[in-house]
Amino acid sequence: MENKVKIGVMSFAHMHAYSYASALNKLDFVDFVGIADEDGSRARKFAKEFNTKAFKSYEEMLASDIDAVVVCSENMNHRKHVVLAAQSEKHVLCEKPIAGNLHDAEAIIEVAKRSHIQLMTAFPCRYHPAFVSLKKSVKAGDLGDVLAIKGTNQGRCPGGWFTDLSLSGGGAIIDHTVHLMDLIRDMTGAEPTKVYAEIDNRMLSKDFDDTGILTVDFSNGMFVTIDSSWSRPNSYPTWGNVNMDVTGTIGTASMKMFQQKIDYYSDENKGFFYLYWGDDMDYEMVKSFATSIHKGKDVEVTGEDGLAALKVAMAAYESAKTGKVIDLAEY
């Protein structure tokens, strides 16, 4: 195909890089040009697996004629990498959360604007068909006015750099709050106004937060709770969940995003597992990003979306620390 869009991956620190790379390889209008990583052996390993090039450095990759990059580094390194890409005028798909703190997030948005690049926050759940259908139904008024939403994003503790605060910026709350917050903003068009949270680290008793429940008020009057925790045991049959129960004036909806599964009991693997057979939302998200770049259109999920979701997570930490309800207008 003529005029393929050329995309590279910056860092495989976040495991989502794996499925994003698979998606890049599947898209016929995309040329997956290669991988750069601070860890050169990691770059070489995955370059081999995905049949692409391992660049020696980010600079080498960014000096090539690529159009865009996918940034999958640790939260606290996003800023550094997005700045590099923006300086070379490469469009960016940045893994969520957009950054490990609000200051970095704002800087990321600023540099993208100044460099006139497209900046997309990776919120793949927006592309899951269960959510797409739910959003359509809510927008069509099937439930009447939305009064309340109860969400859970509970998973196993991912370990690794996710639990190193100097690299992650936070534990379960920063990791999990942002997905549901983004879905709810997108689905209702309303903005969060107030945040209260009970947060703790009693699950693993380490120096990072592993459990928390946020209560968030929204501009349209609805109230929302989000369970943002690493509360699934290692023996849980899958990594976790993204669930939402929506209560409206004339109806309710319940979404269990990863419920399309087969129950698998294995003597050999000693356990019970869910085998997911639903659609691949990561693929759809990468396709959307690549399409925007290919067609010269604006990306569907912005850096500001990433910031808005991150702000709620950060306000939750502040609320848990102070015991206060945080007013986002003043935060």
Added chain:
Amino acid sequence: MLKVALVGAGGMGRVHAKAYSQMEEAELVAVCDIDPEAAKKCADEYKIPAYTDFGEMIGNVDVDVVDICTPTYAHLECVKAAAEAGKHVACEKPLARTVSQAKEAVQVCEDAGVKLFVAHVLRWFPEYRSIKEHVAAGAIGDAVEVRTTRSGSHPNSPDSWYCDYSKSGGVVLDLIVHDFDWLRWCFGNVKRVYARGLYESKIPITDYALVTLRFENGVIAHVEGGWARPSGFITSAEVAGTKGLLNYSNADSVPLVIDKKAVEEDRPSITIPENPANESPYYKELRHFINCLESGETPEVTPEDGIEAVRIAEAALKSISSGQSVVLG
């Protein structure tokens, strides 16, 4: 055999009446309801005298225990009347509409030297008892985070007392007080409450609340209560701990479903999920109280438990109203 008089012969009163009719240790001897039709219907079924006046009933019939199944706002006056007549009292949950009423109910029983049992029936639902026992046995290590759901369609017509939240307390007091008591039973006292709900929203025949509780032992609990579903009734409970997870939902726990075709015009097709058990939880809780009265043992639900469950609900309502968290003293 203890003689029981029923006060309030509505939906719950009929459940209690049936339980006593199956019990060897007790006997239903009279029923009182201010609605003569309700009283008569129940009286006819169990072949006992019907009264519309409590004093008249107590004057005419030899009674050991008064079982109160009146609407929540009327609990206190009925508890008072029973205690002052020197009768032991079983009272439906919530003990009363407010904490101060609940305290007064406990005080009058204490003053009169009668026993008071609050029918927090969830403790006799085998699934909830099982979770509590497994948590206590350390099956999941230390409990860290708990989630419960109790959510159905609205219980009654718009003119029912349930829809007047000044009388029923809405879902927070009427419905999830069940979970508040169960959670306290499992995890001890609550330190802090934060809640959002539709209690003050005035949306007809709809109520919904999401309540976060922080317990003194560090446990965080999320409690969902709803009268907002078009159909169905969902209950679930999950306890996440340092070494495991317990998860129950009524939707996944139905051992029998009977599906009937629409064979005649006036009989539509119908699906009936059933959860058969040899003894109903209502039977078990009331028999427990009767047994305690006979043996002198203290019932598993103490009068203080009855007050504390109302206290959590009241704090949640206060939080909904003020928008702030409420610390329990």
